[in-house]
Amino acid sequence: MSPGRExxxxxxxxxxxxxxxxxxxxxxxxxxxxxxALYALQHRGQESAGIVTHDGFQQHQHVEMGLVGDAFxxxxxxxxxxxxxxxxxxYPTAGSVDKSCAxxxxxxxxxxxxxxxxxxxxxxxxxIRDDLASSGHxxxxxxxxxxxxxxxxxxxxxxxxxxxxxxxxxxxHGSYSLTIMHDDTVLGVRDPLGNRPLVLGxxxxxxxxxxxxxxxxxxxxxxxxxxxxxxxVVLHEDGEGYDSHQLVEAENTANCFFExxxxxxxxxxxxxxLVYEVRRELGRQLWAENGVDTDVVMPVPxxxxxxxxxxxxxxxxxxATVEFAEGLMKNRYVGxxxxxxxxxxxxxxxxxxxxxxxxxxxxxxxxxxDDSIVRGTTSSQLVDLLYEAGAEEVHVRIGAPPISAPCYxxxxxxxxxxxxxxxxxxxxxxxEIGADSLSYLSLDAVTTAIGRSQADLCAGCVTxxxxxxxxxxxxxxxxxxxxxxxxxx
Numbered sequence: 001m002s003p004g005r006e007x008x009x010x011x012x013x014x015x016x017x018x019x020x021x022x023x024x025x026x027x028x029x030x031x032x033x034x035x036x037a038l039y040a041l042q043h044r045g046q047e048s049a050g051i052v053t054h055d056g057f058q059q060h061q062h063v064e065m066g067l068v069g070d071a072f073x074x075x076x077x078x079x080x081x082x083x084x085x086x087x088x089x090x091y092p093t094a095g096s097v098d099k100s101c102a103x104x105x106x107x108x109x110x111x112x113x114x115x116x117x118x119x120x121x122x123x124x125x126x127x128i129r130d131d132l133a134s135s136g137h138x139x140x141x142x143x144x145x146x147x148x149x150x151x152x153x154x155x156x157x158x159x160x161x162x163x164x165x166x167x168x169x170x171x172x173h174g175s176y177s178l179t180i181m182h183d184d185t186v187l188g189v190r191d192p193l194g195n196r197p198l199v200l201g202x203x204x205x206x207x208x209x210x211x212x213x214x215x216x217x218x219x220x221x222x223x224x225x226x227x228x229x230x231x232x233v234v235l236h237e238d239g240e241g242y243d244s245h246q247l248v249e250a251e252n253t254a255n256c257f258f259e260x261x262x263x264x265x266x267x268x269x270x271x272x273x274l275v276y277e278v279r280r281e282l283g284r285q286l287w288a289e290n291g292v293d294t295d296v297v298m299p300v301p302x303x304x305x306x307x308x309x310x311x312x313x314x315x316x317x318x319x320a321t322v323e324f325a326e327g328l329m330k331n332r333y334v335g336x337x338x339x340x341x342x343x344x345x346x347x348x349x350x351x352x353x354x355x356x357x358x359x360x361x362x363x364x365x366x367x368x369x370d371d372s373i374v375r376g377t378t379s380s381q382l383v384d385l386l387y388e389a390g391a392e393e394v395h396v397r398i399g400a401p402p403i404s405a406p407c408y409x410x411x412x413x414x415x416x417x418x419x420x421x422x423x424x425x426x427x428x429x430x431x432e433i434g435a436d437s438l439s440y441l442s443l444d445a446v447t448t449a450i451g452r453s454q455a456d457l458c459a460g461c462v463t464x465x466x467x468x469x470x471x472x473x474x475x476x477x478x479x480x481x482x483x484x485x486x487x488x489x
Contacts, residue, residue, distance in 0.1 A: 017410040018103070018119040019044030020198070021087040021215060022179030022186040025206035026239035029053070030085030031077045037208065037215040038068045038087045043265060044119075044211060045089035048102035052115035054184040055082035059113040063102045083206075084184040084237065088117035104181075105145045111156040112183045118145040119211055120175035120196045121410035123468050124482065128171065148172060156182070165189060165232050166247040173482050174468055175256075175409035177227075179209050186235040193254035193467055194229030195409050195458055197270055206239030212268040226271055229253050252477060254458040254467035256409065260450050261400045262303055262371045263411075273451065276306050281449040282399045282441060283310025283369070290439030292395050293320040295364035298327035300371075300382065301354070307399035308369040322367065327360040327386070350381040362390030369397045373429070376420035380433040387434070396430070396438045400446065405464040408473070 019041030023030040034051050049071040050063030060080045064071035068089060088103035106115040122128075125144035128151060133139060137150045151171055155164035161182055175195035180187045188209035190198045201208045201216030201223050208216055213223045227233055230248035256263070259270060266276035286307065293315065299308035312324035331353050366386055373379050379396065386394045402421035416422045420429055430438035443462055447454050455477070460466035465476035 017045065017091055017121065018117070019089045019211040019215075020117040020119050020177060020179045020209070021085075021211075022117075022181070022188055022209035022235065023085050023087075023206065024186040024208075024235035024237065024239055025083040025203070027083060028205065029081055030083050030206075031080035033203070033208070033219050034085040034087040035068065035072060035077055036218050037210055038089050040215040040218040040265075041089055041211055042068055044263065045091040048090045049088065050102055050104050050117075051077075051080055051085055051087045052104045052106050052181060053080040053082035053085040054113065054115075054181055056184050059106060059108070059115065059181075059183075061104070061106050061115070063104070065102060082184065083239065084181055084186050084235075086115050086117050086179045086181045086186060088179075103145055104179075105141075105143075105149050107149055107153055109153045109157075111153065113181075114149060114153050114156070115181040116145060116149045116152070117179045118148060119177045119198075119410060120191065121408060122147065122172050122174035122176065123408065123470055124173040144174075148176070148178070152180070161185065161187070161234070162232060162245050162247075166245075169230070169248055171482050177211065184237050188227050188233045188235075190227045190229055190231055192230040192248040192250040193252075193458070195254050195256055195467070197255075197259055197264065198227040199269075200224045200227055200233055200242070203239075207235045207242055209233065209235070212264055213270075214265045214268045217267070223269055252453075252467075253456040255452065255456060256411075257446055257450065257457045257459055258372075258400070258411065258461070261446070266306055271452075278449055279306035279399065280310030280313070282446065283307035283312075284314040285445035285449050286369070286397055286399055286439075286441045287311045287314035287318070289442060289445055290397060291315050291318070291320065291322075292367055292397075292437065293322055294367045294393065294395060295321070296323050296325045296327065296360060297367040297369060298325055298360065299369050301326075301328055301330040303371045304369045304399070307371065307397075311367075311369055311397065325357075325360045327357050327366065327368070328354045328382075329357055330354055350378060350385065354382065354385065356385050356389035358389050361386055363392060364390075365393040365395075366391045367395045367397055369399060371399050372403055373398060373420060373433075374403060375418055376429060376433055379435075383434045393436045394434075396433065396435045398438070398440045400441055401443045401459075401462040402426070402440050403461050405461050405473075407461045408466065408470050409458060409460070409468070411461070 021037040049068045052061045062076045104115045104117045122144040125147045152168045155167045176191045177196040177198040178189040201221040203221040232245040234243045260278045264275045297312045299305040315322040404421045465474045469479045469481040
């Protein structure tokens with residue numbers, strides 16, 4: 001991750017790595033639908049955006065740094081001809097922050113043209129890169145996506161498409177949801193544990209694969225279902241259907257629980273559950289475990305809103321007088337990258353983006369609800385803002401368990417040394433941020449709200465035990481890491 005990134009205006013939250021899209025249509029060009037879908041996934045990555053299409057004869061590509069709206073103009077889209085396309089938005093956690101690692105990654109080889117978009121993070125990318133480099137593969141970036149692309153291209157020289165994908169899936173180890181385009185065939189792949197999300201949708205004239213169902217809604221499509229862990233979905237070139245291949249089976253999944261808590265849009269559906277309603281249930285669970293009867297409960301916008309709504313509803317049902325209100329107003333025109341050269345400027349960043357509503361706060365006891373605390377610096381500044389606005393008491397409630405360990409699966413998160421909950425209790429953190437009290441939601445309550453067993457979730461950032469074989473870290477299950485077989489070309 002880039003140093004100091006969490007001091008920026010996204011305010012001490014973990015940051016998702018990427019969003020992926022794949023579109024296959026009957027006749028019309030796929031570029032504009034892919035572009036609109038990327039807009040719907042902009043929250044998943046703001047560093048770069050790209051689209052690759054294929055017109056049946058050749059591949060076309062446009063990849064730029066910046067937001068989707070900055071990376072493309074109308075002429076760029078019009079030049080991306082072809083009814084098959086894949087797209088990507090990126091916030092890097094592996095690889096450089098430059099165009100060399102922007103996606104989709106594309107390559108031409110003896111077996112045709114290949115484009116690949118990746119959400120996730122491989123654990124054994126360096127091993128595979130060294131292996132492929134020793135057999136003559138030349139790499140242009142330090143990212144793990146190019147490793148997958150080279151390995152798949154190698155396999156496609158000797159195997160059909162489905163077999164080549166299966167071989168690569170048995171070779172790579174880690175978290176991935178992929179949209180791939182081989183010539184004009186679009187496919188989607190999800191790793192055997194299903195760590196990162198991927199869904200399938202139907203349009204009037206074709207099919208779409210995307211990180212979230214909100215992208216399908218944007219295109220006026222219908223959600224078909226989630227792509228299953230270990231599944232390959234191949235979209236038909238004529239937009240008339242798709243084929244499913246269950247290539248790898250695992251006893252348990254490892255869905256990232258933070259998709260429900262923070263990363264996914266609240267209007268997205270994951271495993272038949274609307275994320276907004278899951279977050280409201282997380283808020284109700286938070287009241288049941290750690291409710292405090294204050295005059296007002298308010299969210300940290302925007303991610304805390306559904307939690308606070310459910311929390312206040314549960315409190316009122318219990319006879320508490322707590323009232324839901326908007327007490328912090330967000331400035332939506334402050335980007336991620338405005339200049340903050342000094343600590344004073346970094347503290348000013350909170351005031352640039354959030355301003356208290358005095359009439360809601362002044363002379364009242366307040367509960368403020370957020371999804372997470374990473375370093376704690378922003379939480380301290382928020383508490384100070386509320387006291388300065390006249391709050392009598394400030395209680396902080398968090399709709400997730402304490403983040404006490406890093407994420408290796410494609411989330412931009414601090415190291416253990418930087419994580420405030422790695423070596424402090426909730427009471428100690430409350431003292432540090434200046435709150436009257438602080439409570440987190442338990443992991444058991446999270447699993448109840450999501451409706452999934454902990455054995456089927458990845459909660460490594462909470463437990464310090466991971467569903468993949470990460471050097472120096474504990475595991476939460478028996479893991480068979482892929483053998484380091486040498487490339488044979």
